[in-house]
Amino acid sequence: MSTLTGRVRRVDPLGPLLAVAAVVVFLVQGFDSILTRDLALYSYGAQQTVEGVPPYVSVLNRAGPLAHLVPAVGVGAARIVGMDDILGMRLLMLLISVACVWVLYILVRDLFHSRLAGVASATALLTFAGFVTYAVGGPREKTTLTLFVLLAFWAVLKQRWLVAGVCVALATLTWQPSFITGLLAAVVAIAGLGRTALLPAALRFAVGGLIPTAVITAGFALAGAMTEFLDGFVLINWRYTTPGRFYGFHDRVELLLGAFGVSFVVILTGLVAIMVFAALRARAAFRSREAPDLAVVGIGVATFGGVVWSLFVFNGWADLMVLLPSAALGVGALAAEVQERVPGRGGRSILVGWSVVCLLAGLISSFENREHTLDRQRAEVDAMFAAAPSDATMLSVGGPEPLVLTHRTNPIQHQMFLAGLEDYVDDTWPGGLEGLTEWVGEEQPTFIAVDHPGWYDWLAPTLEEDYVDVGTSPGDFTWYVNRSVGSDTIAELRAIPSGPVR
Numbered sequence: 187m188s189t190l191t192g193r194v195r196r197v198d199p200l201g202p203l204l205a206v207a208a209v210v211v212f213l214v215q216g217f218d219s220i221l222t223r224d225l226a227l228y229s230y231g232a233q234q235t236v237e238g239v240p241p242y243v244s245v246l247n248r249a250g251p252l253a254h255l256v257p258a259v260g261v262g263a264a265r266i267v268g269m270d271d272i273l274g275m276r277l278l279m280l281l282i283s284v285a286c287v288w289v290l291y292i293l294v295r296d297l298f299h300s301r302l303a304g305v306a307s308a309t310a311l312l313t314f315a316g317f318v319t320y321a322v323g324g325p326r327e328k329t330t331l332t333l334f335v336l337l338a339f340w341a342v343l344k345q346r347w348l349v350a351g352v353c354v355a356l357a358t359l360t361w362q363p364s365f366i367t368g369l370l371a372a373v374v375a376i377a378g379l380g381r382t383a384l385l386p387a388a389l390r391f392a393v394g395g396l397i398p399t400a401v402i403t404a405g406f407a408l409a410g411a412m413t414e415f416l417d418g419f420v421l422i423n424w425r426y427t428t429p430g431r432f433y434g435f436h437d438r439v440e441l442l443l444g445a446f447g448v449s450f451v452v453i454l455t456g457l458v459a460i461m462v463f464a465a466l467r468a469r470a471a472f473r474s475r476e477a478p479d480l481a482v483v484g485i486g487v488a489t490f491g492g493v494v495w496s497l498f499v500f501n502g503w504a505d506l507m508v509l510l511p512s513a514a515l516g517v518g519a520l521a522a523e524v525q526e527r528v529p530g531r532g533g534r535s536i537l538v539g540w541s542v543v544c545l546l547a548g549l550i551s552s553f554e555n556r557e558h559t560l561d562r563q564r565a566e567v568d569a570m571f572a573a574a575p576s577d578a579t580m581l582s583v584g585g586p587e588p589l590v591l592t593h594r595t596n597p598i599q600h601q602m603f604l605a606g607l608e609d610y611v612d613d614t615w616p617g618g619l620e621g622l623t624e625w626v627g628e629e630q631p632t633f634i635a636v637d638h639p640g641w642y643d644w645l646a647p648t649l650e651e652d653y654v655d656v657g658t659s660p661g662d663f664t665w666y667v668n669r670s671v672g673s674d675t676i677a678e679l680r681a682i683p684s685g686p687v688r
Contacts, residue, residue: 244599303522485515581597
Protein backbone atom coordinates (compact mmCIF):
# COMPACT_ATOMS: atom_id res chain seq x y z
CA MET A 187 0.00 0.00 0.00
CA SER A 188 2.81 2.43 0.85
CA THR A 189 4.45 1.75 -2.52
CA LEU A 190 1.19 2.52 -4.32
CA THR A 191 0.74 5.71 -2.29
CA GLY A 192 4.26 6.77 -3.15
CA ARG A 193 3.63 6.25 -6.85
CA VAL A 194 0.42 8.30 -6.69
CA ARG A 195 2.28 11.12 -4.97
CA ARG A 196 4.92 11.11 -7.70
CA VAL A 197 2.32 11.69 -10.45
CA ASP A 198 2.71 15.20 -11.83
CA PRO A 199 -0.72 16.77 -11.12
CA LEU A 200 -0.49 19.06 -14.14
CA GLY A 201 -0.91 16.09 -16.47
CA PRO A 202 -4.33 15.08 -15.11
CA LEU A 203 -5.40 18.74 -14.91
CA LEU A 204 -4.56 19.25 -18.58
CA ALA A 205 -6.44 16.04 -19.40
CA VAL A 206 -9.52 17.41 -17.63
CA ALA A 207 -9.16 20.73 -19.48
CA ALA A 208 -8.97 18.81 -22.77
CA VAL A 209 -12.16 16.89 -21.94
CA VAL A 210 -13.97 20.19 -21.28
CA VAL A 211 -12.79 21.70 -24.58
CA PHE A 212 -13.82 18.59 -26.49
CA LEU A 213 -17.22 18.25 -24.83
CA VAL A 214 -18.08 21.87 -25.61
CA GLN A 215 -17.91 20.98 -29.30
CA GLY A 216 -20.04 17.89 -28.75
CA PHE A 217 -20.41 14.57 -30.60
CA ASP A 218 -23.06 15.48 -33.15
CA SER A 219 -20.94 16.96 -35.94
CA ILE A 220 -21.45 15.86 -39.52
CA LEU A 221 -20.49 12.37 -40.67
CA THR A 222 -18.51 13.02 -43.84
CA ARG A 223 -17.48 10.51 -46.48
CA ASP A 224 -14.04 9.76 -45.02
CA LEU A 225 -15.33 9.52 -41.46
CA ALA A 226 -18.10 7.21 -42.63
CA LEU A 227 -15.59 5.06 -44.50
CA TYR A 228 -13.61 4.36 -41.31
CA SER A 229 -16.83 3.93 -39.33
CA TYR A 230 -18.08 1.40 -41.87
CA GLY A 231 -14.78 -0.49 -41.76
CA ALA A 232 -14.95 -0.56 -37.96
CA GLN A 233 -18.52 -1.89 -37.96
CA GLN A 234 -17.59 -4.58 -40.45
CA THR A 235 -14.56 -5.56 -38.37
CA VAL A 236 -16.76 -6.12 -35.31
CA GLU A 237 -19.00 -8.26 -37.50
CA GLY A 238 -16.03 -10.42 -38.46
CA VAL A 239 -14.97 -8.94 -41.81
CA PRO A 240 -11.28 -7.87 -41.88
CA PRO A 241 -10.18 -4.44 -43.11
CA TYR A 242 -9.62 -4.28 -46.89
CA VAL A 243 -12.03 -7.21 -47.30
CA SER A 244 -14.95 -5.12 -46.07
CA VAL A 245 -13.90 -1.96 -47.90
CA LEU A 246 -10.77 -1.46 -49.94
CA ASN A 247 -8.86 1.54 -48.63
CA ARG A 248 -5.33 2.93 -48.82
CA ALA A 249 -4.80 3.70 -45.12
CA GLY A 250 -3.32 1.25 -42.64
CA PRO A 251 -5.40 -1.51 -41.05
CA LEU A 252 -5.42 0.20 -37.64
CA ALA A 253 -7.44 2.99 -39.24
CA HIS A 254 -10.32 0.50 -39.10
CA LEU A 255 -9.24 -1.74 -36.21
CA VAL A 256 -8.89 1.03 -33.60
CA PRO A 257 -12.40 2.52 -34.03
CA ALA A 258 -13.70 -1.06 -34.06
CA VAL A 259 -12.83 -1.09 -30.35
CA GLY A 260 -15.30 1.79 -29.92
CA VAL A 261 -17.97 -0.08 -31.86
CA GLY A 262 -17.46 -3.24 -29.84
CA ALA A 263 -17.62 -1.39 -26.53
CA ALA A 264 -20.69 0.56 -27.65
CA ARG A 265 -22.58 -2.61 -28.56
CA ILE A 266 -21.73 -4.24 -25.25
CA VAL A 267 -23.32 -1.38 -23.29
CA GLY A 268 -26.12 -0.68 -25.78
CA MET A 269 -24.71 2.60 -27.07
CA ASP A 270 -24.84 4.00 -30.59
CA ASP A 271 -21.90 2.89 -32.76
CA ILE A 272 -20.87 6.40 -33.80
CA LEU A 273 -20.98 7.70 -30.24
CA GLY A 274 -18.87 4.76 -29.11
CA MET A 275 -16.23 5.50 -31.74
CA ARG A 276 -16.23 9.21 -30.97
CA LEU A 277 -15.85 8.59 -27.24
CA LEU A 278 -12.84 6.41 -28.02
CA MET A 279 -11.35 9.18 -30.20
CA LEU A 280 -11.92 11.60 -27.31
CA LEU A 281 -9.96 9.36 -24.96
CA ILE A 282 -7.14 9.03 -27.49
CA SER A 283 -7.06 12.82 -27.95
CA VAL A 284 -6.95 13.38 -24.18
CA ALA A 285 -4.02 10.96 -24.03
CA CYS A 286 -2.31 13.04 -26.75
CA VAL A 287 -2.55 16.17 -24.59
CA TRP A 288 -1.21 14.38 -21.50
CA VAL A 289 1.66 12.67 -23.34
CA LEU A 290 2.59 15.94 -25.05
CA TYR A 291 2.84 17.67 -21.68
CA ILE A 292 5.13 14.96 -20.30
CA LEU A 293 7.24 14.91 -23.46
CA VAL A 294 7.83 18.68 -23.55
CA ARG A 295 8.36 18.85 -19.78
CA ASP A 296 11.10 16.23 -19.91
CA LEU A 297 12.56 17.41 -23.21
CA PHE A 298 13.09 21.02 -22.10
CA HIS A 299 13.09 20.52 -18.31
CA SER A 300 10.16 22.90 -17.86
CA ARG A 301 6.67 22.15 -16.61
CA LEU A 302 5.44 25.53 -17.82
CA ALA A 303 6.74 24.77 -21.32
CA GLY A 304 4.80 21.51 -21.18
CA VAL A 305 1.62 23.34 -20.22
CA ALA A 306 2.15 25.96 -22.94
CA SER A 307 2.59 23.21 -25.54
CA ALA A 308 -0.37 21.10 -24.41
CA THR A 309 -2.75 24.05 -24.30
CA ALA A 310 -1.55 25.14 -27.75
CA LEU A 311 -2.60 21.72 -29.07
CA LEU A 312 -6.13 22.45 -27.83
CA THR A 313 -6.26 25.47 -30.15
CA PHE A 314 -5.55 23.35 -33.24
CA ALA A 315 -9.10 23.28 -34.59
CA GLY A 316 -8.61 20.26 -36.84
CA PHE A 317 -7.29 18.21 -33.93
CA VAL A 318 -10.30 19.14 -31.78
CA THR A 319 -12.71 18.45 -34.64
CA TYR A 320 -11.55 14.85 -34.96
CA ALA A 321 -11.35 14.40 -31.18
CA VAL A 322 -15.16 14.36 -31.02
CA GLY A 323 -16.19 14.23 -34.69
CA GLY A 324 -14.32 11.19 -35.95
CA PRO A 325 -13.37 8.51 -36.27
CA ARG A 326 -10.34 9.42 -38.34
CA GLU A 327 -6.99 7.64 -38.45
CA LYS A 328 -5.15 10.94 -37.98
CA THR A 329 -6.20 11.08 -34.31
CA THR A 330 -4.72 7.65 -33.61
CA LEU A 331 -1.48 8.32 -35.44
CA THR A 332 -1.02 11.58 -33.49
CA LEU A 333 -0.86 9.58 -30.26
CA PHE A 334 1.50 6.98 -31.72
CA VAL A 335 3.86 9.67 -33.07
CA LEU A 336 3.92 11.44 -29.70
CA LEU A 337 4.66 8.14 -27.95
CA ALA A 338 7.43 7.43 -30.46
CA PHE A 339 8.99 10.84 -29.74
CA TRP A 340 8.76 10.14 -25.99
CA ALA A 341 10.45 6.75 -26.46
CA VAL A 342 13.23 8.41 -28.48
CA LEU A 343 13.75 10.93 -25.68
CA LYS A 344 13.93 8.16 -23.07
CA GLN A 345 16.05 6.04 -25.45
CA ARG A 346 13.69 3.12 -25.12
CA TRP A 347 14.37 1.88 -28.59
CA LEU A 348 12.18 -1.23 -28.52
CA VAL A 349 9.18 0.92 -27.53
CA ALA A 350 10.12 3.47 -30.17
CA GLY A 351 10.09 0.78 -32.84
CA VAL A 352 6.71 -0.49 -31.69
CA CYS A 353 5.22 3.03 -31.76
CA VAL A 354 6.62 3.88 -35.19
CA ALA A 355 5.23 0.62 -36.56
CA LEU A 356 1.83 1.29 -34.98
CA ALA A 357 1.77 4.79 -36.48
CA THR A 358 2.70 3.36 -39.88
CA LEU A 359 0.02 0.67 -39.61
CA THR A 360 -2.43 3.51 -39.03
CA TRP A 361 -1.30 5.85 -41.82
CA GLN A 362 1.76 4.94 -43.87
CA PRO A 363 3.37 8.42 -44.30
CA SER A 364 3.88 8.68 -40.53
CA PHE A 365 6.68 6.14 -41.03
CA ILE A 366 8.88 8.95 -42.34
CA THR A 367 8.42 11.10 -39.26
CA GLY A 368 8.94 8.34 -36.72
CA LEU A 369 11.83 6.68 -38.52
CA LEU A 370 13.83 9.87 -39.02
CA ALA A 371 13.46 10.90 -35.38
CA ALA A 372 14.71 7.53 -34.17
CA VAL A 373 17.49 7.06 -36.74
CA VAL A 374 19.02 10.50 -36.11
CA ALA A 375 18.92 10.03 -32.33
CA ILE A 376 20.40 6.54 -32.60
CA ALA A 377 23.14 7.79 -34.92
CA GLY A 378 24.26 10.21 -32.22
CA LEU A 379 24.78 7.49 -29.60
CA GLY A 380 28.26 6.54 -30.73
CA ARG A 381 29.64 3.33 -32.19
CA THR A 382 29.30 1.20 -29.08
CA ALA A 383 25.63 1.91 -28.41
CA LEU A 384 24.48 2.38 -32.01
CA LEU A 385 24.12 -1.24 -33.11
CA PRO A 386 22.25 -2.53 -30.02
CA ALA A 387 19.88 0.47 -30.17
CA ALA A 388 19.25 -0.04 -33.89
CA LEU A 389 18.55 -3.74 -33.37
CA ARG A 390 16.09 -3.06 -30.54
CA PHE A 391 14.35 -0.43 -32.66
CA ALA A 392 14.08 -2.85 -35.61
CA VAL A 393 12.76 -5.67 -33.41
CA GLY A 394 10.21 -3.29 -31.88
CA GLY A 395 9.00 -2.37 -35.34
CA LEU A 396 8.70 -5.99 -36.38
CA ILE A 397 6.52 -7.02 -33.43
CA PRO A 398 3.23 -5.23 -34.31
CA THR A 399 3.93 -5.66 -38.02
CA ALA A 400 4.24 -9.42 -37.58
CA VAL A 401 1.12 -9.60 -35.40
CA ILE A 402 -1.00 -7.69 -37.92
CA THR A 403 0.37 -9.70 -40.85
CA ALA A 404 -0.29 -12.96 -39.05
CA GLY A 405 -3.85 -11.84 -38.30
CA PHE A 406 -4.58 -11.23 -41.97
CA ALA A 407 -2.94 -14.53 -42.89
CA LEU A 408 -5.12 -16.41 -40.40
CA ALA A 409 -8.20 -14.61 -41.74
CA GLY A 410 -7.30 -15.64 -45.29
CA ALA A 411 -7.04 -12.00 -46.32
CA MET A 412 -3.33 -11.62 -47.04
CA THR A 413 -3.87 -10.60 -50.68
CA GLU A 414 -6.32 -7.86 -49.71
CA PHE A 415 -3.96 -6.65 -46.98
CA LEU A 416 -0.96 -6.42 -49.29
CA ASP A 417 -3.01 -4.75 -52.01
CA GLY A 418 -4.55 -2.15 -49.72
CA PHE A 419 -1.56 -1.43 -47.53
CA VAL A 420 1.25 -1.65 -50.09
CA LEU A 421 0.38 -2.26 -53.75
CA ILE A 422 -2.26 0.43 -54.26
CA ASN A 423 -0.12 3.09 -52.59
CA TRP A 424 3.00 2.08 -54.48
CA ARG A 425 1.59 1.42 -57.95
CA TYR A 426 -1.79 3.11 -58.35
CA THR A 427 -2.12 6.10 -56.06
CA THR A 428 -1.88 9.53 -57.67
CA PRO A 429 -1.33 11.90 -54.72
CA GLY A 430 -2.18 15.56 -54.61
CA ARG A 431 0.56 18.18 -54.44
CA PHE A 432 1.00 21.29 -52.38
CA TYR A 433 0.90 23.27 -55.60
CA GLY A 434 -1.44 26.19 -56.03
CA PHE A 435 -0.03 27.57 -52.75
CA HIS A 436 -2.80 30.13 -52.26
CA ASP A 437 -5.56 27.51 -52.54
CA ARG A 438 -3.79 25.14 -50.14
CA VAL A 439 -3.21 27.87 -47.57
CA GLU A 440 -6.87 28.86 -47.83
CA LEU A 441 -7.82 25.23 -47.25
CA LEU A 442 -5.64 24.98 -44.14
CA LEU A 443 -6.84 28.32 -42.79
CA GLY A 444 -10.41 27.14 -43.24
CA ALA A 445 -9.70 23.98 -41.23
CA PHE A 446 -7.40 25.36 -38.54
CA GLY A 447 -8.26 29.05 -38.43
CA VAL A 448 -5.81 31.34 -36.64
CA SER A 449 -4.17 28.30 -35.06
CA PHE A 450 -2.59 27.61 -38.45
CA VAL A 451 -0.22 30.50 -37.71
CA VAL A 452 0.71 28.85 -34.41
CA ILE A 453 1.26 25.55 -36.21
CA LEU A 454 3.59 27.14 -38.78
CA THR A 455 5.47 28.95 -36.03
CA GLY A 456 5.92 25.73 -34.09
CA LEU A 457 7.14 23.81 -37.13
CA VAL A 458 9.74 26.44 -37.95
CA ALA A 459 10.79 26.70 -34.31
CA ILE A 460 11.47 22.99 -33.79
CA MET A 461 13.52 22.81 -37.00
CA VAL A 462 15.55 25.90 -36.03
CA PHE A 463 16.16 24.58 -32.51
CA ALA A 464 17.28 21.24 -33.96
CA ALA A 465 19.73 22.96 -36.30
CA LEU A 466 21.17 25.06 -33.47
CA ARG A 467 21.62 22.05 -31.18
CA ALA A 468 22.90 19.58 -33.76
CA ARG A 469 26.65 20.06 -33.29
CA ALA A 470 26.49 20.11 -29.49
CA ALA A 471 24.11 17.14 -29.46
CA PHE A 472 26.46 14.87 -31.40
CA ARG A 473 29.34 15.90 -29.16
CA SER A 474 27.61 15.54 -25.79
CA ARG A 475 25.32 12.65 -26.81
CA GLU A 476 22.78 13.87 -24.26
CA ALA A 477 19.38 12.25 -24.76
CA PRO A 478 17.27 15.48 -24.80
CA ASP A 479 19.54 17.16 -27.33
CA LEU A 480 19.61 14.11 -29.60
CA ALA A 481 15.83 13.85 -29.35
CA VAL A 482 15.38 17.50 -30.33
CA VAL A 483 17.66 17.07 -33.32
CA GLY A 484 15.91 13.87 -34.34
CA ILE A 485 12.46 15.44 -34.06
CA GLY A 486 13.68 18.49 -36.01
CA VAL A 487 14.98 16.32 -38.85
CA ALA A 488 11.76 14.30 -38.76
CA THR A 489 9.77 17.54 -39.03
CA PHE A 490 11.79 18.65 -42.03
CA GLY A 491 11.22 15.26 -43.67
CA GLY A 492 7.50 15.49 -42.97
CA VAL A 493 7.29 18.98 -44.43
CA VAL A 494 9.12 17.92 -47.60
CA TRP A 495 6.86 14.88 -47.95
CA SER A 496 3.77 17.07 -47.56
CA LEU A 497 4.92 19.35 -50.36
CA PHE A 498 4.78 16.43 -52.78
CA VAL A 499 1.98 14.33 -51.23
CA PHE A 500 -0.91 16.37 -49.88
CA ASN A 501 -4.55 15.42 -50.37
CA GLY A 502 -6.35 17.55 -47.79
CA TRP A 503 -6.05 19.48 -44.56
CA ALA A 504 -6.13 16.31 -42.47
CA ASP A 505 -2.74 15.32 -43.91
CA LEU A 506 -1.20 18.16 -41.89
CA MET A 507 -2.05 16.32 -38.66
CA VAL A 508 1.04 14.12 -38.90
CA LEU A 509 3.02 17.33 -38.26
CA LEU A 510 0.92 18.57 -35.34
CA PRO A 511 3.07 16.82 -32.70
CA SER A 512 6.13 18.59 -34.09
CA ALA A 513 4.31 21.92 -34.21
CA ALA A 514 3.21 21.59 -30.58
CA LEU A 515 6.76 20.63 -29.59
CA GLY A 516 8.02 23.74 -31.36
CA VAL A 517 5.67 25.84 -29.23
CA GLY A 518 7.11 24.10 -26.17
CA ALA A 519 10.64 24.89 -27.30
CA LEU A 520 9.79 28.56 -27.67
CA ALA A 521 8.11 28.55 -24.26
CA ALA A 522 11.19 27.04 -22.61
CA GLU A 523 13.31 29.71 -24.27
CA VAL A 524 11.04 32.46 -22.93
CA GLN A 525 11.23 31.03 -19.43
CA GLU A 526 15.00 30.88 -19.60
CA ARG A 527 15.61 34.31 -21.11
CA VAL A 528 12.96 36.44 -19.39
CA PRO A 529 14.12 36.92 -15.78
CA GLY A 530 12.13 36.26 -12.63
CA ARG A 531 8.40 36.09 -12.66
CA GLY A 532 8.18 37.80 -16.04
CA GLY A 533 8.80 34.62 -18.00
CA ARG A 534 6.42 32.58 -15.85
CA SER A 535 3.72 35.23 -16.22
CA ILE A 536 4.07 35.22 -20.00
CA LEU A 537 3.71 31.45 -20.18
CA VAL A 538 0.80 31.32 -17.75
CA GLY A 539 -0.92 34.05 -19.76
CA TRP A 540 -0.26 32.19 -23.01
CA SER A 541 -1.73 28.98 -21.57
CA VAL A 542 -4.86 30.75 -20.31
CA VAL A 543 -5.37 32.43 -23.68
CA CYS A 544 -4.95 29.07 -25.45
CA LEU A 545 -7.53 27.43 -23.20
CA LEU A 546 -10.00 30.24 -23.78
CA ALA A 547 -9.34 30.17 -27.52
CA GLY A 548 -9.89 26.41 -27.57
CA LEU A 549 -13.18 26.75 -25.70
CA ILE A 550 -14.42 29.55 -27.95
CA SER A 551 -13.45 27.66 -31.10
CA SER A 552 -15.19 24.52 -29.85
CA PHE A 553 -18.34 26.46 -29.04
CA GLU A 554 -18.36 28.18 -32.44
CA ASN A 555 -17.91 24.84 -34.23
CA ARG A 556 -20.60 23.06 -32.24
CA GLU A 557 -23.25 21.57 -34.52
CA HIS A 558 -25.99 18.95 -34.69
CA THR A 559 -25.79 17.93 -38.34
CA LEU A 560 -25.53 14.25 -37.45
CA ASP A 561 -29.14 14.38 -36.22
CA ARG A 562 -30.24 15.69 -39.64
CA GLN A 563 -28.34 12.95 -41.37
CA ARG A 564 -29.93 10.26 -39.22
CA ALA A 565 -33.41 11.65 -39.79
CA GLU A 566 -33.00 11.90 -43.56
CA VAL A 567 -31.48 8.43 -43.96
CA ASP A 568 -34.25 6.89 -41.84
CA ALA A 569 -36.91 8.77 -43.83
CA MET A 570 -35.47 7.68 -47.18
CA PHE A 571 -35.55 4.00 -46.26
CA ALA A 572 -38.97 4.36 -44.64
CA ALA A 573 -40.37 5.75 -47.90
CA ALA A 574 -38.70 3.07 -50.03
CA PRO A 575 -39.89 -0.53 -50.41
CA SER A 576 -39.23 -2.67 -47.33
CA ASP A 577 -36.72 -4.81 -49.22
CA ALA A 578 -34.72 -1.80 -50.47
CA THR A 579 -31.05 -2.43 -51.16
CA MET A 580 -28.19 0.01 -51.49
CA LEU A 581 -24.85 0.49 -53.21
CA SER A 582 -22.32 3.09 -52.09
CA VAL A 583 -20.07 4.80 -54.64
CA GLY A 584 -18.28 7.27 -52.43
CA GLY A 585 -21.37 7.61 -50.22
CA PRO A 586 -20.92 5.31 -47.20
CA GLU A 587 -22.87 7.49 -44.72
CA PRO A 588 -26.23 5.68 -45.12
CA LEU A 589 -24.49 2.32 -44.73
CA VAL A 590 -23.09 3.36 -41.37
CA LEU A 591 -26.29 4.95 -40.09
CA THR A 592 -28.44 1.94 -41.03
CA HIS A 593 -25.85 -0.81 -40.32
CA ARG A 594 -26.08 -2.04 -43.89
CA THR A 595 -23.38 -3.83 -45.86
CA ASN A 596 -22.20 -2.71 -49.26
CA PRO A 597 -22.59 -5.51 -51.81
CA ILE A 598 -18.97 -5.06 -52.94
CA GLN A 599 -15.72 -4.06 -51.20
CA HIS A 600 -15.21 -1.13 -53.57
CA GLN A 601 -16.63 2.23 -52.53
CA MET A 602 -13.72 4.55 -53.26
CA PHE A 603 -12.63 5.19 -56.84
CA LEU A 604 -10.45 8.29 -56.54
CA ALA A 605 -6.72 9.09 -56.79
CA GLY A 606 -5.80 5.85 -58.54
CA LEU A 607 -8.28 3.43 -56.98
CA GLU A 608 -10.35 3.60 -60.15
CA ASP A 609 -7.38 2.22 -62.08
CA TYR A 610 -6.95 -0.58 -59.53
CA VAL A 611 -10.59 -1.59 -59.91
CA ASP A 612 -10.27 -1.43 -63.69
CA ASP A 613 -7.31 -3.83 -63.50
CA THR A 614 -8.77 -6.28 -60.97
CA TRP A 615 -12.55 -6.42 -61.44
CA PRO A 616 -13.60 -8.99 -64.07
CA GLY A 617 -14.07 -6.96 -67.22
CA GLY A 618 -12.72 -3.81 -65.57
CA LEU A 619 -14.91 -0.79 -64.89
CA GLU A 620 -17.10 -1.76 -67.80
CA GLY A 621 -17.69 -5.10 -66.12
CA LEU A 622 -18.51 -3.36 -62.85
CA THR A 623 -21.03 -1.17 -64.67
CA GLU A 624 -22.65 -4.27 -66.12
CA TRP A 625 -22.77 -5.83 -62.65
CA VAL A 626 -24.56 -2.76 -61.25
CA GLY A 627 -27.02 -2.93 -64.14
CA GLU A 628 -27.73 -6.57 -63.38
CA GLU A 629 -28.05 -6.16 -59.61
CA GLN A 630 -30.25 -3.05 -59.82
CA PRO A 631 -29.88 -1.90 -56.18
CA THR A 632 -32.76 0.27 -54.98
CA PHE A 633 -30.49 3.14 -53.93
CA ILE A 634 -27.07 4.25 -55.12
CA ALA A 635 -25.40 6.87 -52.91
CA VAL A 636 -22.77 8.89 -54.79
CA ASP A 637 -20.54 11.61 -53.37
CA HIS A 638 -19.82 13.44 -56.65
CA PRO A 639 -21.76 12.01 -59.62
CA GLY A 640 -19.62 13.89 -62.14
CA TRP A 641 -16.50 12.03 -61.07
CA TYR A 642 -17.67 8.59 -62.24
CA ASP A 643 -18.05 8.54 -66.01
CA TRP A 644 -18.19 4.75 -66.00
CA LEU A 645 -21.33 4.80 -63.83
CA ALA A 646 -23.13 7.61 -65.65
CA PRO A 647 -24.89 5.49 -68.34
CA THR A 648 -26.47 3.22 -65.70
CA LEU A 649 -27.57 6.16 -63.58
CA GLU A 650 -29.12 7.90 -66.58
CA GLU A 651 -30.94 4.82 -67.82
CA ASP A 652 -32.18 3.15 -64.63
CA TYR A 653 -32.06 5.76 -61.83
CA VAL A 654 -33.44 9.11 -60.79
CA ASP A 655 -31.65 11.76 -58.72
CA VAL A 656 -33.86 12.40 -55.67
CA GLY A 657 -31.68 14.88 -53.80
CA THR A 658 -28.52 15.49 -51.78
CA SER A 659 -28.15 15.05 -48.02
CA PRO A 660 -25.72 16.58 -45.50
CA GLY A 661 -22.34 15.05 -46.17
CA ASP A 662 -22.71 15.98 -49.84
CA PHE A 663 -23.83 12.57 -51.06
CA THR A 664 -26.52 12.31 -53.71
CA TRP A 665 -29.32 9.74 -53.61
CA TYR A 666 -30.20 7.88 -56.79
CA VAL A 667 -33.27 5.63 -56.65
CA ASN A 668 -34.21 2.95 -59.12
CA ARG A 669 -37.03 4.00 -61.45
CA SER A 670 -38.81 0.73 -60.64
CA VAL A 671 -40.04 2.12 -57.27
CA GLY A 672 -42.62 4.19 -59.15
CA SER A 673 -43.43 7.86 -59.57
CA ASP A 674 -45.29 8.24 -56.26
CA THR A 675 -42.37 6.90 -54.24
CA ILE A 676 -39.93 9.03 -56.24
CA ALA A 677 -41.96 12.14 -55.45
CA GLU A 678 -42.04 11.25 -51.75
CA LEU A 679 -38.30 10.64 -51.71
CA ARG A 680 -37.55 13.94 -53.41
CA ALA A 681 -39.29 15.80 -50.60
CA ILE A 682 -36.91 14.43 -47.94
CA PRO A 683 -33.27 15.55 -48.55
CA SER A 684 -32.55 19.00 -47.13
CA GLY A 685 -29.40 19.59 -49.12
CA PRO A 686 -25.71 19.65 -48.19
CA VAL A 687 -24.31 21.65 -45.27
CA ARG A 688 -22.65 24.86 -46.37
